[in-house]
Amino acid sequence: MILNHITENLTNNSLYYYRGRVALFALLRALEVGPGDHVALQAFTCIAVPEAIIAVGALPLYIDIVKGGYNMDAKDLSDKLTPHTRAIVVQHTYGIPADMDEIMLVAAAHGIPIIEDCCHTLATTYNGRLVGSFGIGSFYSFEWGKPLVAGIGGCLHVNDPQLLEKARLNHSKYSVPGLLAQAKIKLQYSAFELLYRPIWYWPIRSIFRFTEEIGLVENSYNPVGRGSVAKDFNLRMVPSVQRRMLRKLQTMEIQARHNRWVTDQYCNKLLPYNIPPPVIPEGSETVFARYPILVKKKTDILSKARHAFVELAAWYATPVHPLTDNDFALVHYKEGSCPNAEICCQHVLTLPVHSKVDQHDINRTVRFISRVCQ
Numbered sequence: 001m002i003l004n005h006i007t008e009n010l011t012n013n014s015l016y017y018y019r020g021r022v023a024l025f026a027l028l029r030a031l032e033v034g035p036g037d038h039v040a041l042q043a044f045t046c047i048a049v050p051e052a053i054i055a056v057g058a059l060p061l062y063i064d065i066v067k068g069g070y071n072m073d074a075k076d077l078s079d080k081l082t083p084h085t086r087a088i089v090v091q092h093t094y095g096i097p098a099d100m101d102e103i104m105l106v107a108a109a110h111g112i113p114i115i116e117d118c119c120h121t122l123a124t125t126y127n128g129r130l131v132g133s134f135g136i137g138s139f140y141s142f143e144w145g146k147p148l149v150a151g152i153g154g155c156l157h158v159n160d161p162q163l164l165e166k167a168r169l170n171h172s173k174y175s176v177p178g179l180l181a182q183a184k185i186k187l188q189y190s191a192f193e194l195l196y197r198p199i200w201y202w203p204i205r206s207i208f209r210f211t212e213e214i215g216l217v218e219n220s221y222n223p224v225g226r227g228s229v230a231k232d233f234n235l236r237m238v239p240s241v242q243r244r245m246l247r248k249l250q251t252m253e254i255q256a257r258h259n260r261w262v263t264d265q266y267c268n269k270l271l272p273y274n275i276p277p278p279v280i281p282e283g284s285e286t287v288f289a290r291y292p293i294l295v296k297k298k299t300d301i302l303s304k305a306r307h308a309f310v311e312l313a314a315w316y317a318t319p320v321h322p323l324t325d326n327d328f329a330l331v332h333y334k335e336g337s338c339p340n341a342e343i344c345c346q347h348v349l350t351l352p353v354h355s356k357v358d359q360h361d362i363n364r365t366v367r368f369i370s371r372v373c374q
């Protein structure tokens with residue numbers, strides 16, 4: 001039954017774009033958010049989110065995450081909202097739902113619409129309802145590292161009929177990516193399907209970075225705030241990605257079961273080593289995109305993981321990943337403005353839960369973590 005709801009989120013009242021960030025951009029445009037407006041979002045996110053906000057001409061307003069958690073703090077949201085705030089982007093980080101009850105109260109008190117960033121989750125429920133159905137709209141991403149990998153693509157789901165009509169009208173003017181971009185995405189996807197296993201994570205990551213640099217594959221990050229809006233923002237989803245996404249959608253229930261099988265083991269097997277599971281809001285069934293743990297020596301553990309061929313990801317390594325220091329100004333983030341997010345970046349590591357993780361990988365990962373975290 002959950003599959004029906006997921007399918008509904010991704011096919012009913014939905015529009016397909018080149019990437020997740022383009023879907024967010026399209027929704028902000030339909031909401032007529034522009035210059036002089038603020039859009040709230042959490043720090044501890046990736047650059048794609050402020051990129052879309054800046055692309056419509058608005059200013060990102062960074063909200064801290066809850067202490068010891070990964071999602072937006074409703075209290076900080078309430079403190080920081082300005083009279084110019086026109087939308088609140090609520091991210092369900094790693095698939096863990098944000099505290100929607102509290103956040104919706106704050107949003108309703110100010111009459112500001114909520115947009116859900118569902119890039120990390122398709123199947124998580126909160127109070128018995130699927131995430132993506134709480135806000136005025138939600139957006140999804142299908143690139144590698146997300147719960148459903150189909151190449152590069154994004155989906156926008158709109159819960160308001162008038163807004164949907166407006167977005168649909170704009171969407172009809174969007175163009176299909178060129179044949180070269182389509183070929184690159186196909187190559188990228190085939191390589192991913194064929195080669196990627198947890199044990200090959202680090203070598204493949206190095207190769208991917210290299211092919212990105214020489215322009216063989218599409219970059220994950222665009223240069224932001226350097227005067228031009230990336231060309232991506234007027235593109236639709238590649239048709240072959242759309243077909244693959246719809247086909248793989250049918251396997252989401254099996255994948256959700258697999259994710260639970262993996263995360264239950266991480267949870268039970270890491271507890272004896274004083275690594276507690278992440279805090280989940282009451283009344284939520286969480287399907288993780290990755291399983292986060294907090295460690296003392298993050299950098300040290302990452303370099304050991306690389307040598308031991310254990311898949312561990314660092315994201316988010318900075319409050320607006322992957323920007324650092326001087327580059328924060330490009331996305332209007334002020335260092336020190338979100339202390340919980342900044343501390344979290346220094347300690348978080350995430351373990352894989354995707355369909356290629358088998359029993360052997362789980363055992364290796366747990367053994368590795370227990371060894372390096374002693």
Ligand SMILES: *Cc1c(COP(=O)(O)O)cnc(C)c1O
Pocket residue numbers: 018019020021022045046048049091117119120140141142143153154220
């Ligand atoms: C990946 C991601 C995005 C952007 O998705 P793209 O398809 O790369 O544009 C936005 N928000 C979050 C939380 C993401 O993980």
